[in-house]
Amino acid sequence: MIEITKLSLCELIKNIKDKKISSYEITKAFVERSEKSKLLNSYITEDFKSALNKAKKFDEKPNYNLKLPGIPIAIKDLFCTFGVRTTAGSKILSNFIPSYESTVSKNMWNEGAILLGKLNCDEFAMGSSNETSFFGNVQNPISKNLVPGGSSGGSASALAANLTPATIGTDTGGSIRQPASFTGTVGLKPTYGSCSRYGIVAFASSLDQAGPMTKNVKDCALLHEVISSYDLKDSTSIDFKRKLYSKELSKNIKGKKIGIPKEYRVEGMPNEIEDLWSKGIEYVKGCGAEILEISLPYTNYALPTYYIVAPAEASSNLARYDGVKYGFRSEGKNLNDMYEKTRSEGFGNEVKRRIMIGTYVLSSGYYDAYYLKAQKIRRLIKNDFDQAYKKVDAILTPSTPSSAFKIGEKTNDPVSMYLNDIFTVPVNLAGLPAISIPAGLDKKGYPLGLQIIGKAFDEQSILNIAYAIEDNINFENNISDWWIK
Amino acid sequence: MTIDLKTIKHISKLSRISVDNEKAKKLEGDLNSIFKFIEKLNEIKTDNIEPLTSIAETTLRLRSDEIKSGNIRDKILQNSPKENKDYFVVPKVVE
Numbered sequence: 001m002i003e004i005t006k007l008s009l010c011e012l013i014k015n016i017k018d019k020k021i022s023s024y025e026i027t028k029a030f031v032e033r034s035e036k037s038k039l040l041n042s043y044i045t046e047d048f049k050s051a052l053n054k055a056k057k058f059d060e061k062p063n064y065n066l067k068l069p070g071i072p073i074a075i076k077d078l079f080c081t082f083g084v085r086t087t088a089g090s091k092i093l094s095n096f097i098p099s100y101e102s103t104v105s106k107n108m109w110n111e112g113a114i115l116l117g118k119l120n121c122d123e124f125a126m127g128s129s130n131e132t133s134f135f136g137n138v139q140n141p142i143s144k145n146l147v148p149g150g151s152s153g154g155s156a157s158a159l160a161a162n163l164t165p166a167t168i169g170t171d172t173g174g175s176i177r178q179p180a181s182f183t184g185t186v187g188l189k190p191t192y193g194s195c196s197r198y199g200i201v202a203f204a205s206s207l208d209q210a211g212p213m214t215k216n217v218k219d220c221a222l223l224h225e226v227i228s229s230y231d232l233k234d235s236t237s238i239d240f241k242r243k244l245y246s247k248e249l250s251k252n253i254k255g256k257k258i259g260i261p262k263e264y265r266v267e268g269m270p271n272e273i274e275d276l277w278s279k280g281i282e283y284v285k286g287c288g289a290e291i292l293e294i295s296l297p298y299t300n301y302a303l304p305t306y307y308i309v310a311p312a313e314a315s316s317n318l319a320r321y322d323g324v325k326y327g328f329r330s331e332g333k334n335l336n337d338m339y340e341k342t343r344s345e346g347f348g349n350e351v352k353r354r355i356m357i358g359t360y361v362l363s364s365g366y367y368d369a370y371y372l373k374a375q376k377i378r379r380l381i382k383n384d385f386d387q388a389y390k391k392v393d394a395i396l397t398p399s400t401p402s403s404a405f406k407i408g409e410k411t412n413d414p415v416s417m418y419l420n421d422i423f424t425v426p427v428n429l430a431g432l433p434a435i436s437i438p439a440g441l442d443k444k445g446y447p448l449g450l451q452i453i454g455k456a457f458d459e460q461s462i463l464n465i466a467y468a469i470e471d472n473i474n475f476e477n478n479i480s481d482w483w484i485k
Numbered sequence: 486m487t488i489d490l491k492t493i494k495h496i497s498k499l500s501r502i503s504v505d506n507e508k509a510k511k512l513e514g515d516l517n518s519i520f521k522f523i524e525k526l527n528e529i530k531t532d533n534i535e536p537l538t539s540i541a542e543t544t545l546r547l548r549s550d551e552i553k554s555g556n557i558r559d560k561i562l563q564n565s566p567k568e569n570k571d572y573f574v575v576p577k578v579v580e
Contacts, residue, residue: 099560192540206540232548236541304523315500322501325573329566335576340503352502353515359500360488360516373526375536380529382537414515415522431540 004029005162009071009219012165016062016069023062023070023114026165027055030072030116034163039483040139042158044077045085045118054114066112067226074164076155077118078125079105079210080199084115088201089123089133089151092321092328092346102199103234104168104210104227111226116164120154123348124318125175125203127151128420129410132350137407140183141479142446146404149179149420155213156183160477166214166223170200172207173306174400174424177436180213181399181449184438184477186220186466187213189424191456192431193238196231204313205236207306207428217437217467222246224459243460251468254288256461259392263299264423266401272442273398280396280439280450283472284465292392296384301377302426303418308361308374309429314351315358321346353414382430389455394462397423399436399449423451433459437466438475445478488516 004026007015015021031048051072058070080086080098087093101109109115122132130138130153140148141161148157152169156179159167169176171189180187188211195210202208212223225245231237260281265274285291323329323342330345332338347355361370388395401422410417427434433456436449450469454462493509493516504512558571567574 096564097560099557099564100554206538232546235545236539236543238541238543298529301526301529304525307519307523308526323566324575325561326564327566332576335578336501338576339501343501344503347502352504353512353519355500355502356493356496356512357516357519360492360496363496363499370523372536373531375538376531376534377526377529379534379537380531382540413518415518418519418522 005033007165008215009166010222012071013069016071017064023055023058024052026070027051027072027114030164034116036484037161037163040141040157040161041136042119042138042154042161042163043074043117044087044089044120044135044154047084047115047117051114051116058112058114063112067222068108068111068113070112070114071165072114072116073108073166074116074119074158075105075167076121076152076169078121078170078201079168080201081105081115081118084118086118086201087135088125089121089135090347090351091134092342093201094134094328096326098199100199103196103229103231104200107227107229119158119167122151122153123351124201124314125151125170125172126314126350126354128174128178128417129405130154131407131411132348134348139483140404141483142183142404142477144482145407146446147182147407149182149404151175152179152213156180156185159183159185159213159215160479166212166219168210168223168227169213170208170210171428172203172310173428174421176211176213177399177424177434177449177451178420180436181438182404182447184447184475185213185215186217186435186437187211188220188224188435188459189427189433190224190228190459191433193236194228194433194457194459196229196234196237198231198233202317204310205317206313207310217463217470218246218249220435221249221463240457245460245463248460249467250464251287251471253284253465253468256289256394256465257292257392258284258289258465259292259294259388259395261294261296261299261388261395261397263296264397266422269401270442273401273448276440276448276450277398280469283469284396286472287468289465294388294392294395296388296426298377298380298384299426302381302429303422305374305377305381306425306429307357307418308370309378311354311358312362312371313358315355315362318351318355378429381426385430385432393455394465395453397451397453399423399451403442403444403446403448427453432456433462435462435466437470438477439469439473440475441478447477488513488520
């Protein structure tokens with residue numbers, strides 16, 4: 001008897017195509033496991049009944065030519081889903097029912113996938129631990145009271161706990177890669193413009209990208225192939241030739257030049273991460289790749305730059321939440337009073353903090369000193385990568401400077417929370433693709449990830465390098481189902 | 486550069502988020518620690534550097550001005566916090 005929920009996405013697809021298991025059986029297995037896993041708080045909205053009905057319908061008239069035939073998938077609650085509540089983890093959207101579907105999720109349903117439910121996340125994707133969600137924090141299945149990372153924390157938790165065979169998240173400064181690293185899963189942040197932003201609740205529009213989170217690299221290549229598309233509804237969607245990433249996936253990375261940036265050896269980084277990085281270097285060398293030391297001199301300025309650019313864009317994007325046309329409203333004695341009450345009661349502390357930082361750096365008298373300055377340094381950070389890519393095909397780094405931390409450990413110190421994203425943020429500022437893959441466990445048994453950063457539009461190379469490393473590492477998560485009574 | 490309570494109140498007004506005095510004090514501490522971290526950028530001279538305003542750096546496409554998804558008025562109104570048939574309702578603005 002196979003344990004359905006333990007199978008990878010590609011294994012499930014094969015079983016369906018071979019008619020060994022029905023979509024209904026698969027969906028039922030994930031629904032039942034999700035029902036038993038409420039303690040993790042991975043879901044905000046369940047759509048189980050409808051999922052089971054859709055699965056039954058699929059089985060009555062199956063189409064095995066689709067890429068995700070009858071596969072149930074739960075997604076981050078930042079993607080608008082037609083007729084299904086979409087909250088972005090916020091009180092202000094706690095009753096919002098979209099009348100449209102995000103392009104990325106639509107691409108999945110068009111290939112036969114079935115929505116299981118909407119997964120928890122930091123409020124408006126602002127956070128690195130899933131502790132800013134209005135719907136409560138999420139448990140990391142690795143160990144009790146451990147954060148799953150963020151902002152796609154519910155996605156990472158549900159995936160690692162086998163509540164969904166794959167999922168999608170969004171990544172503005174590391175929100176796919178950091179939680180993937182914290183839960184021993186694979187997460188890809190695609191090139192800016194590769195996946196449509198249409199129908200995704202906006203955080204920082206010049207940085208936001210949707211991407212796949214999966215149990216292995218092959219699943220990741222397939223799901224990315226499904227969700228990436230040129231979309232007229234997103235004015236920054238880029239029209240380039242998208243590959244059949246899963247078909248072209250290859251472990252052959254002979255002759256690839258891989259850069260090791262010396263600036264990523266940060267002070268206070270645990271030895272275990274240093275060791276893991278060295279191991280990764282040895283693996284790719286063993287596969288015939290060439291290792292080159294490179295320099296990305298502006299790395300240390302990426303986080304401060306990010307904490308101007310992202311809040312500035314957020315303060316502008318979140319101006320739309322005023323309690324007039326949708327979402328939560330708090331009545332006031334006049335229009336202004338209503339706006340202020342609605343926003344101060346509807347947003348959580350981290351979101352308010354970022355709106356206020358953004359408002360300040362864009363305000364008269366400070367725009368040049370902060371926002372314009374940050375945009376200039378963003379150029380320098382991008383130039384760093386442009387220079388490096390004259391010499392190398394990809395860059396190998398750790399995904400995060402530490403493994404997962406305890407719930408509540410960093411909530412009182414915003415800057416220490418922000419430091420989590422030190423290795424992931426530069427990638428968003430430069431619009432590049434990057435993948436995090438699980439590479440080992442630390443002495444506490446918590447997963448650690450390695451990140452491979454690619455050239456713009458070259459997802460295939462980083463998927464291939466990840467595939468080769470994965471094959472050498474044979475990583476296995478150590479999860480005991482402690483949350484199931 | 487430090488952010489004082491007066492500035493907090495000013496930003497609070499600009500962003501239409503009311504904060505009471507206790508919250509403002511907490512915010513003052515948080516924002517100052519964040520801005521201290523941001524000050525690092527002043528180490529870099531940026532006089533002759535072109536700001537990066539968009540990562541895609543493509544020119545925006547033109548499209549014809551056509552209605553593609555119509556007849557969703559009722560669905561849109563269903564999300565309104567206070568409904569009155571065909572309108573969104575707000576507190577009285579004109580006397």
